[in-house]
Amino acid sequence: MQAVEKTFKERLIDFTMYCRERQFMLGPQETREAFEIARRGYALDRKLFQYSLKAIYCKRKEHFDRFDEMFDRFWSRYYEEQLEARQKKVKQLKKEKDVDTVIFLGTEFKIPRKQVQEEEAKQTVGANENLRLRMTDFSKVEVADKEKFEELAEELFHQMSMRFKRRLESANKGSIDIRKTIRHGISKGGLLLDLSHKRKRKEKRKVVFILDVSGSMDTYSYYLLRYILVLKKYFKSLEFFTFSTELTHITPMLRQNNELEILKAIGKNVHSWSSGTKIGDSLQEFLSVYGSKFLSQKHVVVILSDGLETGNVTVLKEAVRTIQRKCKTLVWLNPLKGMEGYQPIQKGIVNVMPHLDAFESAHNLDSLLKLEKLLMDV
Amino acid sequence: MNKEIEDITKDFYRLDYILNEALATSVFLLKNLGKPLLLEGNPGVGKTVLANTLAQHLNTHLIRLQCYEGLDVSTTIYEWNYQKQLLHIKLFEQEQDKKTLGKEIFGMDYVLQRPLLQSISAEKPVVLLIDEIDRADEEFEAYLLELLSDFQISIPELGTIQARSKPLVILTSNRTRELSDALRRRCLYQWVEFPTKAGEIDIIAKKLPGIEEELATQVVTFIHNLRKSSLHKPPGIAESLDWAKTLLLMNQKNITDEIVKTTIGCVLKHKDDVEFVRNKTVQEFLYPVE
Numbered sequence: 001m002q003a004v005e006k007t008f009k010e011r012l013i014d015f016t017m018y019c020r021e022r023q024f025m026l027g028p029q030e031t032r033e034a035f036e037i038a039r040r041g042y043a044l045d046r047k048l049f050q051y052s053l054k055a056i057y058c059k060r061k062e063h064f065d066r067f068d069e070m071f072d073r074f075w076s077r078y079y080e081e082q083l084e085a086r087q088k089k090v091k092q093l094k095k096e097k098d099v100d101t102v103i104f105l106g107t108e109f110k111i112p113r114k115q116v117q118e119e120e121a122k123q124t125v126g127a128n129e130n131l132r133l134r135m136t137d138f139s140k141v142e143v144a145d146k147e148k149f150e151e152l153a154e155e156l157f158h159q160m161s162m163r164f165k166r167r168l169e170s171a172n173k174g175s176i177d178i179r180k181t182i183r184h185g186i187s188k189g190g191l192l193l194d195l196s197h198k199r200k201r202k203e204k205r206k207v208v209f210i211l212d213v214s215g216s217m218d219t220y221s222y223y224l225l226r227y228i229l230v231l232k233k234y235f236k237s238l239e240f241f242t243f244s245t246e247l248t249h250i251t252p253m254l255r256q257n258n259e260l261e262i263l264k265a266i267g268k269n270v271h272s273w274s275s276g277t278k279i280g281d282s283l284q285e286f287l288s289v290y291g292s293k294f295l296s297q298k299h300v301v302v303i304l305s306d307g308l309e310t311g312n313v314t315v316l317k318e319a320v321r322t323i324q325r326k327c328k329t330l331v332w333l334n335p336l337k338g339m340e341g342y343q344p345i346q347k348g349i350v351n352v353m354p355h356l357d358a359f360e361s362a363h364n365l366d367s368l369l370k371l372e373k374l375l376m377d378v
Numbered sequence: 379m380n381k382e383i384e385d386i387t388k389d390f391y392r393l394d395y396i397l398n399e400a401l402a403t404s405v406f407l408l409k410n411l412g413k414p415l416l417l418e419g420n421p422g423v424g425k426t427v428l429a430n431t432l433a434q435h436l437n438t439h440l441i442r443l444q445c446y447e448g449l450d451v452s453t454t455i456y457e458w459n460y461q462k463q464l465l466h467i468k469l470f471e472q473e474q475d476k477k478t479l480g481k482e483i484f485g486m487d488y489v490l491q492r493p494l495l496q497s498i499s500a501e502k503p504v505v506l507l508i509d510e511i512d513r514a515d516e517e518f519e520a521y522l523l524e525l526l527s528d529f530q531i532s533i534p535e536l537g538t539i540q541a542r543s544k545p546l547v548i549l550t551s552n553r554t555r556e557l558s559d560a561l562r563r564r565c566l567y568q569w570v571e572f573p574t575k576a577g578e579i580d581i582i583a584k585k586l587p588g589i590e591e592e593l594a595t596q597v598v599t600f601i602h603n604l605r606k607s608s609l610h611k612p613p614g615i616a617e618s619l620d621w622a623k624t625l626l627l628m629n630q631k632n633i634t635d636e637i638v639k640t641t642i643g644c645v646l647k648h649k650d651d652v653e654f655v656r657n658k659t660v661q662e663f664l665y666p667v668e
Contacts, residue, residue, distance in 0.1 A: 025559055025562070025563060027563070029563070030563075033411065033413070036411070037407075037411075040410075042380070045380055047399060047403075048380050048383065048403060051399060051400045051403035051404070052403055052407055054400065054403075055400075055403065055404045055407055055415075055566040055567060055568060056407075056566060058567045058569075059559070059562040059563065059565075059567050060418075060562065060567070061418060061553075061569045063567075064567065064568075064569040065569075
């Protein structure tokens with residue numbers, strides 16, 4: 001009997017909730033049965049798992065007709081990861097065969113053969129574990145690395161937030177205020193220990209994030225969302241929207257302090273999560289409904305999307321052109337840009353490129369951290 | 379494919395039932411999880427035959443309960459054997475006191491077991507087919523809930539009777555009425571589609587070994603195209619088989635307009651549907667199915 005992995009369990013619960021949101025009649029009994037089939041190892045075979053869940057989760061024809069598409073959408077990435085992990089394991093085993101074993105003073109040492117050593121040397125860029133994870137594409141984080149990756153993301157985002165804080169503090173310091181410094185020094189026996197600065201008038205930073213949460217951006221949206229939550233504390237005005245087929249204004253949900261609660265609230269309220277992409281229509285909606293309020297020469301607009309438009313490209317082009325004209329800077333962050341051999345040749349991207357002030361990648365932790373400077377210059 | 383599912387598919391094929399992978403998985407789960415299986419689909423897609431084949435596959439009995447409006451406990455679960463009870467009273471009224479007599483005549487020996495009770499009283503697990511559940515009243519669905527979830531039946535005079543062996547339950551429905559959510563939630567679900575063209579040719583070839591491939595292909599192409607038309611009652615697999623058998627008996631090599639006019643009654647069972655086909659030419663139904 002197979003033990004059910006914790007991450008798999010969570011994924012299965014998420015899938016149950018995903019189905020429930022789509023009007024499937026699922027209670028604890030169905031979840032228990034799904035766990036039972038996972039425990040019996042049926043999940044190792046994709047088709048068997050799919051048809052088993054289908055028999056358990058569907059209760060009428062309407063469910064039956066929709067299930068396969070929902071299953072594919074939700075589980076494809078998982079099974080691809082499993083396949084990659086298996087291929088990696090096979091490669092690893094192959095590599096292990098290419099080692100010389102030496103027994104020295106009763107201890108076994110495995111020394112890679114020269115050829116393998118050379119190969120390894122080529123990969124030393126990713127030798128450091130943290131560096132490797134920093135460079136890993138969000139969509140390619142393996143199941144085994146997930147926990148470590150989360151920890152690293154947490155740590156790096158925290159460090160980034162501290163850097164932001166320090167920079168903002170120092171940026172807000174003006175010239176030394178002599179009168180104030182002397183007055184504070186009186187309480188310390190006339191010693192001028194702390195220098196007081198003339199307070200510089202705080203410049204209001206205004207940023208608008210528009211995040212694509214369509215199916216093609218699924219794996220990236222989560223990390224980009226967390227990244228934005230970190231930034232939220234350091235901008236006096238940060239507006240946040242998500243879109244796929246429809247636009248949702250997320251800012252009111254960011255008022256809570258607990259990040260987990262915010263993520264939950266967003267998950268609950270964004271109905272078009274993981275669906276198709278209509279970037280042009282969504283940006284047009286942003287312009288017509290929120291444009292007058294959130295677009296000015298003080299605003300920087302950041303669009304996070306892969307640019308895989310399924311709607312009308314002319315509408316997209318026109319919307320981007322209008323936004324760029326109305327705001328100070330327009331930045332497009334595209335996770336696909338980080339892929340090896342990526343060329344901005346998709347119809348959506350080709351049409352909007354001339355109207356962008358910056359076009360950057362946002363596919364791994366490293367690329368997100370590099371955006372710091374861009375955002376600090378806002 | 380999982381080894382056990384593969385074995386089920388092969389054995390069903392041996393028994394002349396062609397399972398697709400999804401349906402085979404449902405049968406596999408029915409066997410392994412022991413949860414009832416609700417089969418829905420158009421009439422004639424092979425829902426009832428599936429239960430028959432399952433019983434053969436497991437080498438066990440099939441207990442069938444055909445549902446209809448007005449079905450009640452006495453015809454489905456149990457009934458007291460009144461004649462036997464009266465006889466017992468007559469025989470022993472002098473010898474026994476009333477209390478003991480009362481106890482004795484309300485024992486299991488005086489119960490006439492109906493299909494549902496029979497299925498849970500069997501020594502060895504049986505296949506219980508509750509056929510066309512949509513024809514029964516909603517009240518009967520409520521009776522079934524206890525059996526389907528806990529495999530037990532409550533008889534007021536005797537208490538709760540637990541299953542000696544859990545039957546493999548298959549329910550079928552033609553969707554003439556919407557079943558309750560409570561019933562659906564107690565079952566695995568499978569929508570049974572008409573087989574693919576290749577699948578149906580295979581079925582005909584298996585059931586009628588003497589048929590030529592050309593004729594079997596024409597019959598199936600004709601029937602598949604008929605199903606696409608808006609008929610009162612689209613033909614099922616049984617109708618395909620009947621028609622193929624008729625054509626075989628008549629030594630026909632091809633389907634012609636003449637033959638359609640004389641034999642279409644094997645396929646269509648509604649006057650308007652028959653008229654619809656008679657007003658068309660054979661070629662209109664023999665273009666290849668996509």
